[in-house]
Amino acid sequence: MKIYAKYKDIALSSIRPEGWLRKYLEKQRDGLTGHLEVAAGEPFKSGWGRSRADIEFDDGDSCDWWPYEQTGYWIDGMIRCGYLLKDDFLINKALERMNAILDNPDEDGYLGPEFLKEKGHMYRWVHSVFFKAFMALHSATGDERVIPALARHYLSNTSNHSQLREVCNVEAILWTYEKTGDERLLNHAVNAYAEFCQLSPESDCTLENMLSDRVSTEHGVTFNEEAKLGAILYMYTGEEKYLDATVNAYRKIDRDQMLVDGVNSSSEMLRGKDVLDSHETCDITEYAWSMGYLFQATGEAEYADKIERACFNAAPGAVDNHFKALQYFSCPNQVIADKTSNHSLFYRGSDRMSYRPNPGTPCCTGEVNKIMPNFITRMWMDDGYNGLAAILYGPCKVRAEVGVGRKTIEIIEETDYPFRDTINFRINAEMPVQFTLTLRIPIWCKDAEIKVNGTVEGEKPRPGTFVKLDRIYRQGDCVTLTLPMDLKLSHWSGGGIAIERGPLVYSLRIEEDWQRNMEETSSGDDFPIWNLYPTSRWNYALAIDENNLDREVEVIYREMSQEPWDIKSTPLELKVPARTVEGWDIERKSTILKQAWHEKGCPLEIREVEGDFKLTPPLPPVESLSERLGREIEKVTLVPYGCTRLRLTIFPGCTPHEK
Secondary structure (H helix, E strand, O other): OOOOOOOOOOOHHHHHEEOOOOOOOOHHHHHHHHHHHHHHOOOOOOOOOOOOOOOOOOOOOOOOHHHHHHHHHHHHHHHHHHHHHHHHHHHHHHHHHHHHHHHOOOOOOOOOOOHHHOOOHHHHHHHHHHHHHHHHHHHHHOOHHHHHHHHHOOOOOOOOOHHHHHHHHHHHHHHHHHHHHHHHHHHHHHHHHHHHHHHHHOOOHOOOOOOOOOOOEEEEHHHHHHHHHHHHHHHHHHHHHOOOHHHHHHHHHHHHHHHHOOOOOOOEEEOOOOOOOOEEHHHHHHHHHHHHHHHHHHHHHHHHHHHHHHHHHHHHEEOOOOOOEEEOOOOEOOOOOOOOOOOEEEOOOOOOOOOOOOOOOOOOHOOOOOHHHHHHHOOOOOOOOOOEEEEOOOOOOEEEOOOOEEEEEEEEEEEEEOOOEEEEEEEEOOOOEEEEEEEEEEOOOOOEEEEEEEEEEEOOOEEEEEEEEEEEEEEOOOEEOOOOOOOOEEEHHHHHHEEEOOOEEEOOOOOOEEEEOOOOOOOOOOOOEEEEEEOOOOOEOOOEEEEHHHHHHHEEOOOOOOOOOHHHHOOOEEEEEEEEEEOOOOEEEEEEEEEEEOOOOEEEEEEEEEEEEEEEOOOHHHHHHHHHOOOOEEEEEEEHHHHOEEEEEOOOEEEOOOO
């Protein structure tokens, strides 16, 4: 069997998070990831875990696909988080549900709820969600039950796996093919995708439509779940058409829907790049996971850069610092986040931008648990030549077999990245071993430097490349990678500007008033529902000269914290000149246009609704901005995007001397 991937995953058990990454996962364990059935109720009390029985709720609702989707997301995140932390509480909690399915197949091998067994059932895609947890279990432990169980399930002839999102099973089918070498699985995956392309010609994720120049407009999460399949198919077939399609599909996303925080707009459908466009928290998870496959298929550094951007900005910014509440929709500009502040067209005026343990549809409640465990899973990869590649950076340890003799080594990655620019890789090896250590140089870094035991190694690395250090490594060797981070302005619609530095995007520091929403009885003391209001000025235009950023913007380093995404302990600040914008305030409306489902199963409709709504406003018009600017230039504080829950990230821009 030939695998065409440039890089491959290593065992989940090989990687151990340290520093702030470990603290982040510990908060997950103590928050939603470890207690989601308490925090959010159904479907997390039931879901997967009743053997092959269907879920039945108190209201009589049963035989529906969505509880299996949402619970599957959670269990996948929980088992990964558990093994990364080596935490028995999380592992056993996840395994209790997983074993109930894994140990109780049907006679033909089918796994899962009875009502979905009907051949051709379009919602069989929930298996592709849940089976990722089995893939993680095997990666962490080598559990011998997993591979034969998945093989029997997919070869049971109970589905073609080709209807709508059901085609997402191609991911697990091909993973199982790699483990077994059974050509029937490869053929099944190829045929399923081909049939999907025939049955769903309107989908943005058919081969033809991904290769085309047309703007993608479908449900954003569905897009991210399906568009990656071309890259995966390429890795197992070597057919360039598949890879070309996925590459082009995401090139169009960059063109049409990419937001400043590193994730595509999606509310619920793919939208645009307007200042007020937002995305579901689900999209953060699925976009970053898809970029991982694109990286493995192409070996291009840009896709690793994209994962870091999404996971260092959008991800922490969509969840509270205690990992007990999250947003359904998250936006680069959100100066209010309460029960009426959703400014997206879909359910405008609702609570879907407030921080809650269960914000609207519980898919995001399940998906949020996967983001950082998935990131850590792919920090290190196998280069295919007995070497190790550092793909994503952060504090961790990795243990692997390397070199021709497959000798075991440990590499300790010491760093405060992305808040600092230095990364030390310390080698622990019982005896000298020759292997290649591959280091990624981000596209944004122009002056990277590599030292081995204090001596500069080779020529200056080029941005967007990989440096391969093939040498004999000995106990105590230290490779130091320095990635200087330059200030940069990015430009957005309506004359908006944002400040970036390395992998981080920066937002205005707004003082946040967290008021517990006592109106909803579902809000428990341990997992409250919050309304957030600003208590400091936020209506600023940046008064900076793009050609003199280093002179006009002051970078201030604070003490590094184990909780760097807490706005109270942020390790970085920028001091930036700004001017107030008079009359630019939170919008108060008594009527709004809202897109919603007419009723379950019916098309979306837009209708006018009445109420008391408070919304983040668009940027002030460029043509009237100069007349509204305050006279004085102030120095305002910007902090990393992920430290903020209320934020202004895309600012109006003016020159320091504009009248």
